[in-house]
Each structure stands twice: as structure tokens, then as C-alpha cells.
Amino acid sequence: xxxRLKDNLTSDYIQASNRLNSKSARRRIVAYVESYDxxxxxxxxxxxxxxxxxxxxxxxxxxxxxSRGKKSVLMNLLSKKVGKDMIACVDADYDYLLQGTTPxxxxxxxxxxxxxxxxxxxxxxxxxAPSLHNICVGVTLNDHPIFDFEEYLSLYxxxxxxxxxxxxxxxxxGLHGDFTISDFNKVIETGNINLDNPMRTISNVxxxxxxxxxxxxxxxxxxxxxxxxxxxxxxxxxxxxKTTYLYIQGxxxxxxxxxxxxxxxxxRLMREREWEINKKAKHNIQRHNELSGYSHSLGNIGMxxxxxxxxxxxxxxxxxxxxxDKFLR
Numbered sequence: 547x548x549x550r551l552k553d554n555l556t557s558d559y560i561q562a563s564n565r566l567n568s569k570s571a572r573r574r575i576v577a578y579v580e581s582y583d584x585x586x587x588x589x590x591x592x593x594x595x596x597x598x599x600x601x602x603x604x605x606x607x608x609x610x611x612x613s614r615g616k617k618s619v620l621m622n623l624l625s626k627k628v629g630k631d632m633i634a635c636v637d638a639d640y641d642y643l644l645q646g647t648t649p650x651x652x653x654x655x656x657x658x659x660x661x662x663x664x665x666x667x668x669x670x671x672x673x674x675a676p677s678l679h680n681i682c683v684g685v686t687l688n689d690h691p692i693f694d695f696e697e698y699l700s701l702y703x704x705x706x707x708x709x710x711x712x713x714x715x716x717x718x719x720g721l722h723g724d725f726t727i728s729d730f731n732k733v734i735e736t737g738n739i740n741l742d743n744p745m746r747t748i749s750n751v752x753x754x755x756x757x758x759x760x761x762x763x764x765x766x767x768x769x770x771x772x773x774x775x776x777x778x779x780x781x782x783x784x785x786x787x788k789t790t791y792l793y794i795q796g797x798x799x800x801x802x803x804x805x806x807x808x809x810x811x812x813x814r815l816m817r818e819r820e821w822e823i824n825k826k827a828k829h830n831i832q833r834h835n836e837l838s839g840y841s842h843s844l845g846n847i848g849m850x851x852x853x854x855x856x857x858x859x860x861x862x863x864x865x866x867x868x869x870x871d872k873f874l875r
Contacts, residue, residue, distance in 0.1 A: 573600040576632045578607050578619045583852060587668040588635045590855050591866070595874055604635075620653055620660070633873075634660045637667035640727075643714050643783060643793065661869055664784065664862035667796030671863065673804040675699040675791070677856020681808060685845040686815040693811045698744050702803075703790035705752040706734045710790050711777050712762050715769070718776065725762075731798045733758050741810055784861055792862060800851070808847050816844065 579588050592602040607618040616636050644651040678695040716725040733754050739747045827833035
């Protein structure tokens with residue numbers, strides 16, 4: 547099929563093509579995604595729903611140019627007659643939590659052919675706390691649990707939760723210019739974490755959050771009722787004080803919090819394994835060979851995270867699973 551024809555695909559065209567195939571052929575469902583990284587993520591999600599009757603083809607919005615991103619996917623979808631054979635798979639960003647207060651939010655949560663992560667982005671899913679120890683094992687080949695990722699990210703989430711509600715409050719009120727996601731990220735920045743005293747980092751973040759929360763309480767003295775109502779609604783949407791990290795900006799979580807934390811843990815685990823080899827080696831040749839073999843077996847943190855599928859057990863994925871299951875019935 548030519549690139550031009552691929553660019554002009556519509557749900558009706560795909561449906562007609564599916565009918566022309568033999569009855570034993572599987573139905574093809576085109577899934578548009580935002581970027582190259584999304585191709586692999588959504589492939590691992592959608593392949594769970596393939597069977598002898600259907601399969602998915604995951605692709606970027608256009609073959610004609612390099613335009614990517616959420617808006618490109620949604621515009622591409624709107625320009626075609628969508629249906630059961632064409633879907634869009636996107637990051638939720640804040641659109642899910644905005645619950646229709648913007649046009650894009652309405653399209654994301656109301657269009658039955660748009661599926662989203664519920665968590666802010668695929669990066670949040672890849673950083674699902676219960677799966678991070680497995681990432682360390684994959685990188686270092688050392689299964690010694692020296693850091694409690696679940697407890698740390700739970701405490702971090704509790705520390706930032708009050709300010710997170712204020713951030714959503716500003717976006718819901720159309721006042722996002724007064725407190726942008728970038729502003730929020732600066733406050734919740736952890737800095738250099740000390741693995742031996744991680745509570746120092748949490749305490750520092752909590753102090754910064756409390757300062758900013760008090761500022762907003764002074765600036766918006768009449769907002770208490772709407773703030774508390776939003777807090778309850780956000781919880782009903784699945785955001786709990788212990789899981790806030792799944793709903794903050796994905797790149798910030800991935801690049802500024804989780805990867806540096808994993809690097810520190812993995813460095814310590816690698817040093818531990820190398821010390822073990824040095825201690826047990828009977829002679830220099832054996833030591834050299836073992837250290838060389840171990841070094842060549844080490845993984846890459848970023849790559850391991852991007853291939854992480856531990857999010858299958860997360861609450862956001864459970865919601866996404868329900869949406870896809872309902873769509874495919």
C-alpha cells in the first residue's frame with residue numbers, strides 16, 4: 547500500500563477492506579499514537595486483546611511528515627470518519643482530571659474511539675513503583691532489595707498531594723497561567739536523594755509544598771469549599787495521596803526523579819556485586835574474566851524503564867483495560 551493511501555485511511559476504508567478479506571482473516575484495527583516511544587508501549591497494551599478474530603496495527607499520525615504529538619493524533623482522528631476499526635491512543639496529561647472543562651479534555655474523555663493512559667503519560671506507567679526493583683535487577687543482575695521504592699514514592703506522593711490539587715484547581719478555573727505545571731514541578735523537585743536518609747528529601751519537599759499551599763490559601767481565601775470538593779472528586783477519579791506520582795508530568799517523574807534514583811540504587815548494587823566477585827575470585831585471571839563478563843551483562847536504565855510492563859498491575863491500567871474491553875465486546 548502506498549504512503550499516500552495509508553495517510554488517507556478512514557475507518558470506513560478499513561472496514562471495507564476487512565470485509566473483502568476472507569472470513570477466516572482477522573479484522574485490522576488501526577491505532578494512532580503520539581510518538582516513537584508510544585508505539586512500543588501501546589503495542590504491549592493492545593497485543594493482549596488480539597485473537598483469531600482481530601489484530602492491531604499501531605502507527606504514528608502521518609506518513610507524509612514528521613508531525614507527532616497528542617494534537618496531531620486527535621486532529622488526524624477528527625479529519626477521518628472514525629469507527630470500530632480506527633482508534634487513537636494518547637497520554638491523558640491533565641485532560642482526564644480536567645473532566646471536560648476544555649475542548650481537548652472533552653474529546654479525550656468523551657470520544658469512544660480515544661483511549662488514554664489515565665495516569666499522566668506512558669512514562670508514569672513505566673515508573674510504576676512496585677515494578678522498579680525489577681528494573682534494578684534487570685540492570686544489575688543483583689536481586690538484593692536495598693531500597694523501598696514503593697514506600698518512598700508513596701511518601702513523596704503524600705507530600706505533594708495538597709499542592710497537586712491546587713495545580714488542578716488552577717487549570718480547572720482557567721488560571722493555569724498563575725500556577726503552571728512547570729511552576730508545580732519546580733516546587734516538587736527532589737534534588738539529590740540520599741539513599742541512606744531518603745526522609746530528608748521528603749521533608750524538604752513537604753516544606754516547599756506547605757509554603758506554597760499557605761500562599762494559595764492567602765491568595766484565594768474563598769476557595770476552601772471548591773478546593774475540598776475538587777479534592778474529593780480527584781480521589782474518585784483514582785488519584786490517591788499515595789499514588790499522586792502517577793499523575794504528575796511524566797517526563798519530570800521519569801527524568802528528574804526516577805532515573806536519578808534508579809542510577810544511585812543500581813550503582814550501589816553493581817559495586818556490591820563487583821565486591822563479591824573480588825572477594826570470591828581465586829586468582830587474577832578469574833577475577834578479570836568474571837568482572838568483564840558481569841560488565842558486559844549490565845543493562846541500560848532508560849531502556850529497561852521504557853520496556854517496563856509492570857504497570858499491568860496498576861490502577862490506571864485497570865481502568866484502561868475496562869475501556870478497551872468494553873470497546874471490543
